[in-house]
Amino acid sequence: MDNYESVIRTNIAEYLQAIGEVDKHLPEAPDIEELWAKVGEAYLPDAMREFEKYPTVALGWIMYVGMAVAKYWDVDWDLYSKVENHYGYLRDQCDFDHLDDYVSEKVLLLEASEVERLRRIVGECAARVDNQLVHLPIEHGTEDAFRTFVAALHQMYLMGVAMQLKRMGYHMTKLGE
Numbered sequence: 001m002d003n004y005e006s007v008i009r010t011n012i013a014e015y016l017q018a019i020g021e022v023d024k025h026l027p028e029a030p031d032i033e034e035l036w037a038k039v040g041e042a043y044l045p046d047a048m049r050e051f052e053k054y055p056t057v058a059l060g061w062i063m064y065v066g067m068a069v070a071k072y073w074d075v076d077w078d079l080y081s082k083v084e085n086h087y088g089y090l091r092d093q094c095d096f097d098h099l100d101d102y103v104s105e106k107v108l109l110l111e112a113s114e115v116e117r118l119r120r121i122v123g124e125c126a127a128r129v130d131n132q133l134v135h136l137p138i139e140h141g142t143e144d145a146f147r148t149f150v151a152a153l154h155q156m157y158l159m160g161v162a163m164q165l166k167r168m169g170y171h172m173t174k175l176g177e
Contacts, residue, residue, distance in 0.1 A: 005151035008132055012125050012159045021121060022162045023171055031077065032069055032161050035086060036154060039065060042087040046096050047153060055133075060126035062153050064103040065090060066160025071107055074168050108164070121163075129156065 016022040043062055051058040065087050072080035083089050094102040100122070104115040129152050138144045 004136060004138075004148050005155060008129055008152050009155045009158070011128055011132060012155060013162075015125065015128060016121075016159060016163065019121070022159065022166055026158070026162050027165045027170060029070070029073065029161060029165065031081070032066075032073055033158070035069060036157060038085065039069070039087050039157065040150065040153060042085050043153065044150065046091070047149075050096070051149070055130045056123060056126035059129050059152060059156055060122040061096070061099050062156045063122050063125060063160035063163070064100050066157040066162075067164040068103045068107045070161045070164035071168070074165075108167075122160075125156065125159065 013022060013026060017024055039062075043065065047058040047062065068090055069080075069086055072083075072086070080086075090103060090107070091099055093106070100119065101115075104110045104118055108118075110118065133148065133152060136148060138148055
């Protein structure tokens with residue numbers, strides 16, 4: 001599974017680097033990474049329900065969650081770190097179907113043109129990952145397929161975090177660069 005997760009991460013990171021949305025050195029944000037277990041657990045039922053008919057939505061919306069968490073981390077982590085269920089908090093502000101709009105407009109405060117650009121980027125990332133999942137040598141409906149799906153969601157979340165951190169001016173470099 002680690003190999004599949006690495007392949008998925010490389011695919012998305014290379015695309016996002018090519019369009020200038022993330023730095024070559026991806027961020028390390030332990031506070032945000034620690035949330036993944038809770039965020040992923042809360043998100044998974046909705047993602048699984050939506051995946052069969054709307055795979056790019058199921059994969060893409062978690063990127064928006066990652067962006068929102070990164071924004072909250074930057075704005076007032078003392079306050080937002082106390083939120084028990086970040087995904088539920090976001091979803092309950094609207095509903096699952098409009099999560100992208102809510103995060104883009106109300107959390108990230110993007111202009112209409114930026115919302116559309118972000119929608120295209122997230123859609124491309126989700127389509128790339130969906131294509132990867134379809135072509136991996138894993139039998140549909142197995143435990144391995146489930147674990148790979150969760151790994152894909154995890155990477156999409158982390159890439160959402162990385163995108164938002166860069167948008168807010170955090171640039172990641174290795175020491176000495």
